[in-house]
Amino acid sequence: MHRSEKDKRYDRQLRLWGDHGQFALEYAKVCLLRAEGLGAEILKNLVLPGVGSFTIIDDSYLHNIPLQKTSQARAQVVTESLLELNDEVNGNYLIEDVRDLLEKDPQIFFSFDIVIVTDAREKLLIRLSQLLSGTSITLVVCFSIGVIGYLRICSPEHVIVESHPDSYCPDLRLDRPFPDFVKMVDEQPLEEMTSEKLCHTPWLIIVYVFLQKFISLHGHFPRNHKEKAEIKDMISKGAVDLWSQLCKRENNLDSSFVLENFQEACQAVNTAVLPTTIPENVKKLLEDDRCNDPCLTNIGISGSSNTNLKFPTRNHQQLHRKNSVYTTISPVKFWRLVRALRDFIEHEGEGQLPVRGSLPDMISDSKRYLQLLSIYRERSEWAVERLASRLLQFPDISVDDVRLFVKNASFLNVVRCRSLEEEMKLSPARSDDLNLLPTHKENDSMLWYLVLRGASSFLMETGRWPGSSQPYTTRFKFSSNNQNQNSTGILVPREEQFSATNSEQLDMNIIESDLPTLRIHLNRVLQSFGIATNRVSTDYLEVMYLIIFPTVCNTDKNELAV
Secondary structure (H helix, E strand, C coil), X not given: CCCCHHHHHCHHHHXXXXXXXXXXXXXXXXXXXXXXXXXXXXXXXXXXXXXXXXXXXXXXXXXXXXXXXXXXXXXXXHHHHHHCCCCCCEEEEECCCHHHHHHHCHHHHHHCCEEEECCCCHHHHHHHHHHHCCCCCEEEEEEEXXXXXXXXXXXXXXXXXXXXXXXXXXXCCCCCCCHHHHHHHHXXXXXXXXXXXXXXXXXXXXXXXXXXXXXXXXXCCCCCHHHHHHHHHHHHHXXXXXXXXHHHHCCCCCCCCCCHHHHHHHHHHHHHCCCCCCCHXXXXXXXXXXXXXXXXXXXXXXXXXXXXXXXXXXXXXXXXXXXXXXXXXXXXXXXXXXXXXXXXXXXXXXXXXXXXXXXXXXXXXXXXXXHHHHHHHHHHHHHHHHHHHCCCCCCCCCHXXXXXXXXXXXXXXXXXXCCHHHHHCCXXXXXXXXXXXXXXXXXXXHHHHHHHHHHHHHHHHHCCCCCCCCCXXXXXCCCCCHHHECCCCCECCHHHCCCHHHHHHHHHHHXXXXXXXXXXXXXXXXXXXXXXXXXXXHHHHHHHHHHHCHHHHHHHHHCCCC
């Protein structure tokens, strides 16, 4: 089959997340707030695999750009640089303060699928979280301080259809076999097969034959490992008996003849001989209150009226996908499908999920393997039709959506997160959630989190990170006056024009003087969680402080964010 240039280009990632994952990526609309180094790096890793489009919102200007004598908007520079990486991605930018935008035109954020903000100011983060909390738009909060990074996903509900589990058992239903499957097996007794046909008999048929012998002997389906081991012994002995019979019937049988498919059958017993059940993760969904919500309607959100979005001067190819039939399954679609699934289980499904409709690889001739596959696929398609008939009133749910849902019915999941406001409000946390043992390295992540919360509190009060003399955000304004240039001819902000020696001395003084203030802010955070302030010792805080914050000064001064 001929592969398109796009498939060749994205071959590795297609192997990781498949066509549906690539489709979701190619049609995703991403917004980045504050295009500093971390934000630019995140977008780079989305642009390279082919994200649909991105928008950068930032009001800062870059300085110290080699060979540039005029200031440039950071959003513009980062956008143009990123678009050089992939000509199939669309990008634009908006030079505006996020806080002003939240007041004047908050609707602009509703036109994106995901909003990434690399900002540590808690009031701004809570405002964004509140704005997006009633939508299906995910807010990703991330920032870095020196050598430490923070990442927080804010999404009331994230639905997962294709979870791509690392390993799973095949859905064969041998405890309740389909009539067509039983008929196929009964028409082909193993004892009457030729050597050629026997050695190419699918292990699925072999396992079923000996499973029926076990049930006839014991009167029940295998219940434990010991009983499965008995089936394996029956298969092994059966292979020896059948081989002996073949030797008597076929005089020219090669002495090296081996029934490898019987060995394969023994190996498959543990995963094939399983009772058909509904996984616990799916049971929880079927019992979820959302499944009973009578008001599952699409969230109607109007777009932004903002006309100040800047597009790059170069024309980029429009996103397209030839003959695409893929769609993304939103939370509303998901819960409608779950409700239809529950109704199917209670009626035609006889208490079970729809069959997956796929088979593992196995030694077999093409004819019988395709016949087996056809039996399972037809049963799966029957379930697709039954579910689709329950969703006819929702034209946005296609048959392909239902088919994808049925195929992954055993792996469905929903991830729910606390809101950012709940996390940051002043309320004691459960002791189980904050089991702080500073002497144990495995709990260091919680300590880092608390220190970062203290640093964020410091930032909100002072407008800078602890240990740094640089303002966290500054709208630098430049002029063509030569007085605003340093000795190398590169423009710098007026407030930064002091000698390197004075700067280093100032930084050291700030590092020493900021520690007590940081301690005060950390104590506030600890008290808000109901944690004794002595649980994080001053010595431990000082070590963490020296690791992180002295590097902030150099990072702030040298970062170009491109």
